[in-house]
Amino acid sequence: MNSFRARTAVAIALLASAGLLASACGSSTQNTAQGGKVTISVNGQPPQTQAFDRKVFDQDVAEFEASHPDIHIEPHEGFMDPKTFSAKLAGGQLEDVFYVYFTDPANLIARHQAADITSYLKDVPHVGDLQQQLRDVFGDGKGHTYGLPTANYSMGLLYNRTLFTRAGLNPDQPPRTWDDVRADAKKISALGNGTVGYADYSKSNQGGWHFTAWMYSEGGQVARKDGDQWKADFNNDKGRDVVSHLNQMRWADNSMGDKQLLELADVQQLMGAGQLGMYIAAPDNVPTLVNQFKGNYTDYGLASLPGGGGTLLGGEGYMLNPKATPEKIKAGLTWLQWKYLNPDRIEKKLQLYQADKQPVGLPVPPVADIWTGPVRDQQEQLKAKYATVPVANYQPYMATAATLPGHIEPPNAQQVYAALDNVMQAVLTTRDANVDQLLGAAETTVNAALAQVR
Missing domain, CATH: 3.40.190.10 (Periplasmic binding protein-like II)
Structure with missing residues (x-):
C-alpha cells in the first residue's frame, strides 16, 4: 500500500x-x-x-x-x-x-x-x-x-521483541520518547555480534522521508503555508533535536552500527536476520520481513511513533x-x-483471508485502520477472532493510531526529501558535521522546491 x-x-x-x-x-x-x-x-x-x-x-x-x-x-x-x-x-x-x-x-x-x-x-x-x-x-x-479513503497507514516504530527480551527490556513496553529509543538502542547494541540498536535511511530520498516523520513526531513540520506560499520549517530547534539524536546514537553511543547510507531493503534485511532492534516503519513492513526476508511474525512488535506529537x-x-x-x-x-x-462484509473478508492462510491481525488491508467508534471496535474484535498473527504485538501501535495527529507528505515531497537526504547522510557519516550549516543549506534548497508549488 x-x-x-x-x-x-x-x-x-x-x-x-x-x-x-x-x-x-x-x-x-x-x-x-x-x-x-x-x-x-x-x-x-x-x-x-x-x-x-x-x-x-x-x-x-x-x-x-x-x-x-x-x-x-x-x-x-x-x-x-x-x-x-x-x-x-x-x-x-x-x-x-x-x-x-x-x-x-x-x-x-x-x-x-x-x-x-x-x-x-x-x-x-x-x-x-x-x-x-x-x-x-x-x-x-x-x-x-471529492473522494473517499479506502486504506491508510501511519508511521510507527517497528521493533524486534526477541532482541528486547535478550537486552533485558520489556517488549510489551516499547519506547515512548526518542530518549527512550536512544537508551534502548544502547542496550540492544551491547548484545554484540553485529547487533544494531536502531537504524535509519539516508539515501534514495528515503532519509528525508524519515526525517519528515521524525519532525512530525516532535510536533513539528517540514513545510508550512505562509499566506499563499509554502516555506521550509525544519531549520529550528525541532530540526536540530532530530539531528542531535541521530548524531548521539551514531557517534556517542555507536548504537546505529558502522554501515550507513542505508535504504529500505538494507534495513529490512537487518531486521529479518534478527540483527536490528528498531526502525521507523509502517505496518506493511511486517509481512515483507516475513515473506521476503525470512522473518517471523512472533519476533516483531509495532508501537506508535515516539514523541507523541504526530506521525506521517x-x-x-x-x-x-x-x-x-x-x-x-x-x-x-x-x-x-x-x-x-462496508462493515457488514468485514467478517466474511477475514474468513476468506484466514482460509487462504493470508496474514490477518495486522493494521493493514484487508482490515485497514480507517474507522472510528463502534465500527472500529467491531473490526478489532473480528480481527482478533480470525487472527493468524499475534495481534497483541501490535497493540501499542493500535492504541494511538486513531487519535495521534497525522500529517501527509509535504508538497513537492521528493525534492524536499532529496535535500533532507543530505542532512541525514552527513550526520551519519561525519562525526563533527556542522548541523546549522546542513540545515541552512537544506532550507535554501527546499524553499526553492516549494516556490514551484502553485
Whole structure:
C-alpha cells in the first residue's frame, strides 16, 4: 500500500504529466448505460500475477453485480501505474472511478480534476464512521468532498521483541520518547555480534522521508503555508533535536552500527536476520520481513511513533472523473462503499483471508485502520477472532493510531526529501558535521522546491 518506490515513481509521473491534467477527462465518462444498466469503469484490479488478490477482486465484482443488477463494473488493472498514467490523462481514458494516493487529491481538487461528491454523500452509509483526518485528505477545506479513503497507514516504530527480551527490556513496553529509543538502542547494541540498536535511511530520498516523520513526531513540520506560499520549517530547534539524536546514537553511543547510507531493503534485511532492534516503519513492513526476508511474525512488535506529537500519514482512496454523469457518480459511490467501506462484509473478508492462510491481525488491508467508534471496535474484535498473527504485538501501535495527529507528505515531497537526504547522510557519516550549516543549506534548497508549488 505504501511502497516508497511506488509512491516515488507515481510522484515523478504526476510531475511529468502536470501540464496534461486539463485533459484528464473524456471518453470513459460518456453515458454508457445499456439495457437499463449504468456501466462504470474502475481501476484497482490487481494483476493476474497476484493470484489471491485478483481472485478476491473478481469475486467481489461478480457478487456486487449480482446484488446490484442496475450497475455493470468494467474493471481495469492497476493502481495509477506511472507507465500509463500520463497517457491516460492526455488521451481522455481516465476511469470513472480512479485510485489515488493521499498526496494526489489536493492537486487534483485545485485543478478541478475530480468530481465534487458532497451532495451525494448523504446517501452513502458509514461515511460518518471514517476517521475525520482521512476524510479531510479529500476535502478542499471549504466543506466540499471529492473522494473517499479506502486504506491508510501511519508511521510507527517497528521493533524486534526477541532482541528486547535478550537486552533485558520489556517488549510489551516499547519506547515512548526518542530518549527512550536512544537508551534502548544502547542496550540492544551491547548484545554484540553485529547487533544494531536502531537504524535509519539516508539515501534514495528515503532519509528525508524519515526525517519528515521524525519532525512530525516532535510536533513539528517540514513545510508550512505562509499566506499563499509554502516555506521550509525544519531549520529550528525541532530540526536540530532530530539531528542531535541521530548524531548521539551514531557517534556517542555507536548504537546505529558502522554501515550507513542505508535504504529500505538494507534495513529490512537487518531486521529479518534478527540483527536490528528498531526502525521507523509502517505496518506493511511486517509481512515483507516475513515473506521476503525470512522473518517471523512472533519476533516483531509495532508501537506508535515516539514523541507523541504526530506521525506521517499516508494511504489511498478513490476519486471520480469530473465529467462523470450523476448516474455514474451514484453508481461509483455505491461500488466504493460496498467493496471498501462496508462493515457488514468485514467478517466474511477475514474468513476468506484466514482460509487462504493470508496474514490477518495486522493494521493493514484487508482490515485497514480507517474507522472510528463502534465500527472500529467491531473490526478489532473480528480481527482478533480470525487472527493468524499475534495481534497483541501490535497493540501499542493500535492504541494511538486513531487519535495521534497525522500529517501527509509535504508538497513537492521528493525534492524536499532529496535535500533532507543530505542532512541525514552527513550526520551519519561525519562525526563533527556542522548541523546549522546542513540545515541552512537544506532550507535554501527546499524553499526553492516549494516556490514551484502553485
